[in-house]
Amino acid sequence: MYINENYLKLEKNYLFINIAKKINEYIKNNPDKKDNIIRMGIGDVTLPIAPCVVEAVKKGAEEMGVKETFKGYEDSGTGYDFLKEAIAGYYKSFGVEISPDEIRVSDGAKSDCGNIVDIFGDQNIVLITDPAYPVYVDSNKMNGRNIIYADSTKENGFCAVPDYSVHADLIYLCSPNNPTGSVFNKDELKAWVDYAIANKAIIIYDAAYEAFIAEPDIPRSIFAIEGSRKCAIEICSLSKTAGFTGMRCGYTVIPKELEVVTANGTVVSISQLWGRRQGSKFNGVSYPVQCGAAAVFSDEGREQIKVNLEYYKENARIIAEALDELGIYYTGGKNSPYIWLECPNGMGSWEFFDLLLNEINVVGTPGAGFGKNGEGYFRLTSFGDRDKTIEAVARIKKLLQK
Ligand SMILES: *Cc1c(COP(=O)(O)O)cnc(C)c1O
Numbered sequence: 001m002y003i004n005e006n007y008l009k010l011e012k013n014y015l016f017i018n019i020a021k022k023i024n025e026y027i028k029n030n031p032d033k034k035d036n037i038i039r040m041g042i043g044d045v046t047l048p049i050a051p052c053v054v055e056a057v058k059k060g061a062e063e064m065g066v067k068e069t070f071k072g073y074e075d076s077g078t079g080y081d082f083l084k085e086a087i088a089g090y091y092k093s094f095g096v097e098i099s100p101d102e103i104r105v106s107d108g109a110k111s112d113c114g115n116i117v118d119i120f121g122d123q124n125i126v127l128i129t130d131p132a133y134p135v136y137v138d139s140n141k142m143n144g145r146n147i148i149y150a151d152s153t154k155e156n157g158f159c160a161v162p163d164y165s166v167h168a169d170l171i172y173l174c175s176p177n178n179p180t181g182s183v184f185n186k187d188e189l190k191a192w193v194d195y196a197i198a199n200k201a202i203i204i205y206d207a208a209y210e211a212f213i214a215e216p217d218i219p220r221s222i223f224a225i226e227g228s229r230k231c232a233i234e235i236c237s238l239s240k241t242a243g244f245t246g247m248r249c250g251y252t253v254i255p256k257e258l259e260v261v262t263a264n265g266t267v268v269s270i271s272q273l274w275g276r277r278q279g280s281k282f283n284g285v286s287y288p289v290q291c292g293a294a295a296v297f298s299d300e301g302r303e304q305i306k307v308n309l310e311y312y313k314e315n316a317r318i319i320a321e322a323l324d325e326l327g328i329y330y331t332g333g334k335n336s337p338y339i340w341l342e343c344p345n346g347m348g349s350w351e352f353f354d355l356l357l358n359e360i361n362v363v364g365t366p367g368a369g370f371g372k373n374g375e376g377y378f379r380l381t382s383f384g385d386r387d388k389t390i391e392a393v394a395r396i397k398k399l400l401q402k
Helices: 005-009 015-029 031-036 051-064 081-093 109-119 134-141 186-198 270-281 287-296 299-326 349-360 386-401
Strands: 103-106 125-130 146-151 170-174 202-206 232-237 250-253 259-261 267-269 330-332 338-342 377-381
Touching (some): 051 299, 081 103, 103 109, 103 270, 109 134, 109 202, 109 270, 125 134, 134 146, 170 186, 349 377
Parallel strands (some): 202 232
Antiparallel strands (some): 103 250, 259 267
16 A cells, blocks of 8 residues: 655645644643634634625525526536626736636636646646645645745845746745735736746636735736746635635636647647546535626626725725834735734744744744744735724734833
């Protein structure tokens, strides 16, 4: 009996398990402080899904209960036309032309980010920005791939830049970024597209936080960049956009013209290859959820989800304002629900985590959990309650102003 030995090389403890452990230990030693703890580390949304989305899901469920409108397996398994057309219309609203048949509806961005690597050879060199969302690293380590890192640091504003002295075949980019909250502007993203074309590489672009972009000049899709249709796959999700973390729906866009030439000269369509993979291992997203997802992109839905997005953005603004007052360097907070701050006084990530937990009962996420460049940094999120965010910020100010 053999197992995939690569799994044994993965980091043993997932970041959030370590955090939970530390919190539980603190509560065990300080039971009276249990209710005083404010969690600013959560990467999950907290506001409910919009009313018109709830209605659409209900209507979809009711259709399933009537013989005439009941739906079994979806023919294509790539998403119903009504949803793909709604997504294409959404892209159009910010000036990006995508054909509905280039869209595949999924159960979320995480699965597609992880599974997309199935269609690429294990010999490929994978470039991942550091720090990064752990899924990119883990899903490639599972296949034993060579990973190289592009540094996101204070020097480049946590927007990694391509280095032409190294070659990569697959490139993961995430903007607005988790964990750093930083965003690529058009020129920065164009530099990556140029690098990908020069290396005959493919960019896997994670746009999960696209809906948080506030500044009009910041690209909301990699397909806003010239040349990207020949070198990029975009993966997106309704999780953060519309509170779908528990509903499960996302989509992946693969342009028709995205092709690779294999070692023996065969031209292969990436869209067809991914279709083949999904056709064998994935059977689509439930009909009521797709009804709800389509409602997100309706005029009414977009108005309603905006209310939640504005709520989170205001939380982010409150956190950022306090850091400005304290003179602490940070990225994010403007086009992103995340604020990525430099730990004060040269403290390490976990040291700062302990300080906040023990002294003021505020929990954040140590940057070191996202890669080597995360050491010395700390992530706060805006997904909490307004009152708690204000209270946490007041405690942080009081602690660090001394
Ligand atoms: C939350 C998140 C996702 C979304 O994952 P889902 O599976 O759609 O819930 C994708 N990428 C990043 C970077 C995220 O933070």
